[in-house]
Amino acid sequence: METKKCTSRQSHFAKKRYILYDVNPLEGFNLRRDVYVRIATFLKRLNAEDKQYQWILVLPPWGPLYHWQSNHIGSQIQLKWGMFFDIESLRKYIPVMEMHEFISDYPVNNGKTTIDIIYQLRNDKNMYETGIFKEKNMIVSCSNGPVSYKIIHDQQYTGFFWGYSNISSYDLQCLIFHGTILNLKNNFNPNLYRSIMFDHMEIPLHYTYGSTEYWEARRSMRYNSILYNIAYNFTSKYINLMEHMDLICDLKNNQGKNLSQKPPQTPVTHGFDLTVNGIAFIVNFLDHFTETYLVIIDAHTKWPKVLNLKKIMEAYGLLEKFKCLLARYDSPIHVVTDGGPQLSSASSLSIEASSSCV
Template sequence: MGSVKVSVRGCRPQLLFPVLLLWALAAHAEDVLYDDNFEPDSSKFKLVVDEAKAPRYLLYDVNPGEGFNLRRDVYMRIAVLVRNLNEDSPWILVLPPWGRMYHWKSKDVGQQIRIPWSTFFDLESLRRFVPVMEFADFLKISPSKEINEVYYLQNYKEGWDKWEEKMDKRPCIFNPYYFDSEQDRWHGWFFGYEEEVWTKKLECLSVMGHASFLKPFLTQNRTARSIMLDRAEIVLHDRYGDSVFWQARRSMRFAQQLRDIADDFRREFLDSTDEKDETVLDDDWTQMKRNHGDAKGGPYLSVHLRREDFVRSRRKDIPSLEHAAKQIKKLMTKLKLKRVFIATDAPQNEFGELKSYLEEYQVYRFTPTPEVKSKYKDGGVAIIDQWICAHAKYFVGSRESTFSFRIQDEREILGFDPEKTFNRLCNEEDKECEQPAKWKIVY
């Protein structure tokens, strides 16, 4: 590579971050961005940065019991926080590897831990909203695999009688970390890197507030280069559903390889392509704006039918298989459709029973090849299901399911009529059958 000189004198810090990030990833240096005095190999290129601060790193994790789609929601909260941090000084969001999910139960795909975000999401798209990097890349530039400070977020033990934003250092109500007295350091799950990664500073914070309420705590009188917030789901969205919320959501594009698999399935079985369905994506989401009704959708009904633990814990919300089939039949007649795609966590025998009630229709379910399942795990298969559901002419989901919520988001981004998106299946005893709130996209 030839010599490239970049001068950013007087430039706003946030404009520098993509340059710094590209420099870090291109140089493949273990010390880059961590040592303020580091100088890259001039034989590759030269970077001259005037009046620039070395970036800091924010890491986070979520309660182990939370599922894949709730974790995606927490990412948005923390991404908005990092975007706000970047208004004053450079910060990079370190993406927590995926793994150990309750619903990821497949036995034939190996251990589902340490999965990078690039397996599921388009990192270039994420970076159009906020600077991000994979945890594995963070470890390459961290001199000793240390996270300087870890804060375990928790609710207030005494509860609360009124809403107010507040935060206090408190004794840990529950502490999942363990202390190595010989080396004077704390170890924990750390995304499946229990032995390699550690911290010397661990404190518990009782917090009530929005994500960006943490900004002063992270920036004032604090010099740690890397800070981790565990149990990040404790903090709330700054402003749920506003334009910044939707910028973060729009940036979360699925990885191209997963979209390709889903698109091939649509083409082969559902007579559905982006060109015919009017769902073609612009390469850059920041330049894309769709009106409601712009998307036509493929000639099929898509259904998310939640089963498994919902059948036990939410009996009033989940219909029997027979009643679900009755509702599907009614919609198929109304929409004059012959094909229906079912995304469900139901075991195969339950899916077979559902199909038996829908004999007059073409009923489809995505079944991954061993190669696809081995490479993309349960999370990738779930994304393929969501992408197929997102392109149907009409979608109906399950009540209070984050899986259904994320499909509704995708359809808003693609430009579907909300009346064809915000719908749910109802229990046979639910006579009113209230439909979900319509969280419409804001640009």
């Protein structure tokens, strides 16, 4: 057993290094999505800086969540990320794999998948008492607080592990942590560990919140085509969104590959057109006192971009604004308008960017 343990820990021949994580069981869907963004931006930077290893994020299965009380719809444990998100879209940002893929890919000892080490993160209670908040990354005795894992007869640690009885860990360390997620790099030690799990990963903070990198990571979290079709069918049946929009541009995927396809039997002239995997932009004009603004909203992320038109409502001025928009996101696949005749060709807005774009 000890020989196998050392062999697994000190394997210098495989470039793959696996990062697993979990969060407080009471946290909901949106917080878990936000935790993913924190880790994703971190791992992208790590892979860019460290070419010796390939850092892969293992996606923790969903469920059971406290807010999910609909027991009549079936099991709500060990749900794959692919049930909600487009995995290939996630992989365009960082290397990820589902838990079942990790179990298949990782070396197995005696029918079990054994992680090299778990770091159970804890908040520093003294900071709340003293009011002095500073970065901290300190190993402490696990006996000083609640522990989610217990040691078993063969000197390994067992726990919930998303409901998998064949997953355990060789080691457990408790870590008082405060600061951005970048500081966890000190705990990786890739020469010794091939797989590392961080529990209570909601504790590390963003280091890129609100930046371009943050929104790129968040944009990669596209829902899968099944959910988009459900949303499309619902909005088509119950909501007339064209009352609130002047233009919808379904653009090429910002990764360069054209993934925009309309759902079957959805004419371009339909009141609301939501593409599968494409980028839908809702464009409106907003008058505020003496100013006019062009408001562009990503229909998927709801992230707005507001451009001050500075009283320029002539066709030439608007054309300049759209040139800049298309220079950034590429030409539309198709366009739906409610202010005039429908555009029958994407070439209607295939225009060159001007030097005024910033």
